[in-house]
Amino acid sequence: MGPGVSIECHEAQKGLHIFEDHFIAEIINPETGEVLPHGETGELVFTSITKEAFPIIRYRTRDITSLNPEPCICGRTHVRMKKVSGRTDDMLIIRGVNVFPSQIESVLMKSRDIQPHYQLVVDRIDNLDTLTVMVEVGQEFFSDEIKTLQNMEHKLSNDIKEYLGVSAKIKLVEPKTIQRSEGKAIRVIDKRKMS
Ligand SMILES: [Zn+2]
Known part of the structure; x- marks a missing residue:
């Protein structure tokens, strides 16, 4: 250029x-x-x-x-x-919708309780693409009531649906549980490509 x-x-x-x-x-x-x-x-x-x-x-x-x-x-x-x-190259197509990991990240990072470690797991089940977003949250979340976790998962799922137009299942996990490579969380696991 x-x-x-x-x-x-x-x-x-x-x-x-x-x-x-x-x-x-x-x-x-x-x-x-x-x-x-x-x-x-x-x-x-x-x-x-x-x-x-x-x-x-x-x-x-x-x-x-x-x-x-x-x-x-x-x-x-x-x-x-x-x-x-x-x-x-980072773009994922999930049920016909173009999704970039950076867009999901920007939704997640609006929440103060979230750590900057997440992973997108894409799969195809019964011919339908599924998206699961694993997100690390602080340890204190796991000592609270289960309802706090569920509310947060629900809210993030709604935010992603609203912003990207794609349904995602949110799974909050404890710090340092997401698989890392050279210190960084592995951002995308696309199981559709593995079969
Ligand atoms: Zn100017």
Whole structure:
């Protein structure tokens, strides 16, 4: 990409202005290739309009972001892209819905009681995709009534359904129980790929 395709203005710092005099940016559904309207999240695609020897035409970056065409308070009118929130390689398709681990993470991290260790377990049972989210919570949760745990699981499940449109079963677990690799929790176990 050479000297870059976008830069954040220091006045607003609300997204990166794309150099639209050199590139056309589009957001597509990474599965179908369909172009998505502004504001929707998908894969960023670039086309160069000034490069002569090596033009790029609808180059798929594999980066997940969205575009905002509204003029910025800094005065620039070039479309802005959000900071990249993930890679298409991380995308899971669960019952036809595109799900990124980073989206689940952002829902989970709204809760103060949750530790930043979680794992998504995807499976296919009776031809239906299932998503289980294992989340570590503080030890104190396990000395409380079971109802506290159940309420929390219920709330997180609702939040995920509302935000992502996919049903998930939440399983709160004790600290340090999720399998780790080099100190980090293994984020995704997709059992559909194992059979
Ligand atoms: Zn700006």
